[in-house]
Amino acid sequence: MKIKILSSASQDLIDGYYFYEKQSDGVGAYFLDTLFSDIDSLVINASIHPIHFEKYQRLLSKRFPFAVYYRVEKEAVSIYAVLDCRRNPAWIRKKLR
Numbered sequence: 001m002k003i004k005i006l007s008s009a010s011q012d013l014i015d016g017y018y019f020y021e022k023q024s025d026g027v028g029a030y031f032l033d034t035l036f037s038d039i040d041s042l043v044i045n046a047s048i049h050p051i052h053f054e055k056y057q058r059l060l061s062k063r064f065p066f067a068v069y070y071r072v073e074k075e076a077v078s079i080y081a082v083l084d085c086r087r088n089p090a091w092i093r094k095k096l097r
Contacts, residue, residue: 001043002076009068012082016066034063035082042070046077053096056080069096 005013013035021028038061049057056069069081083092 001046003039003042003079004076005039005079009079009082016064016082016084020064031064035061035066035068038062039068039079042068042077046070046072053093056096060085 013032016035017028017032019028020031038059042059045059047057049059052058052069056071059068059070061067065085067083067085068079069083070077070079072078081096083095
């Protein structure tokens with residue numbers, strides 16, 4: 001199964017990288033490594049995650065308080081957003097629309 005990271009999700013990953021890199025040198029790179037590892041797990045585990053906001057499945061990151069919102073479409077997994085779970089749920093819902 002192929003994984004497509006849409007531009008909105010790519011920007012979310014970049015924003016997360018800069019946020020963590022400001023905290024301490026190297027943490028941003030660790031953030032990206034961790035999130036890409038979580039996303040890669042979808043090759044095997046796509047479709048097992050619960051549905052949120054009516055149409056997206058949500059994978060929770062193992063190391064960071066982030067969620068990967070995705071949909072399985074034919075023979076590919078499309079990543080729509082990678083969002084901080086500490087944000088207001090109304091903000092998350094708006095971001096996913």
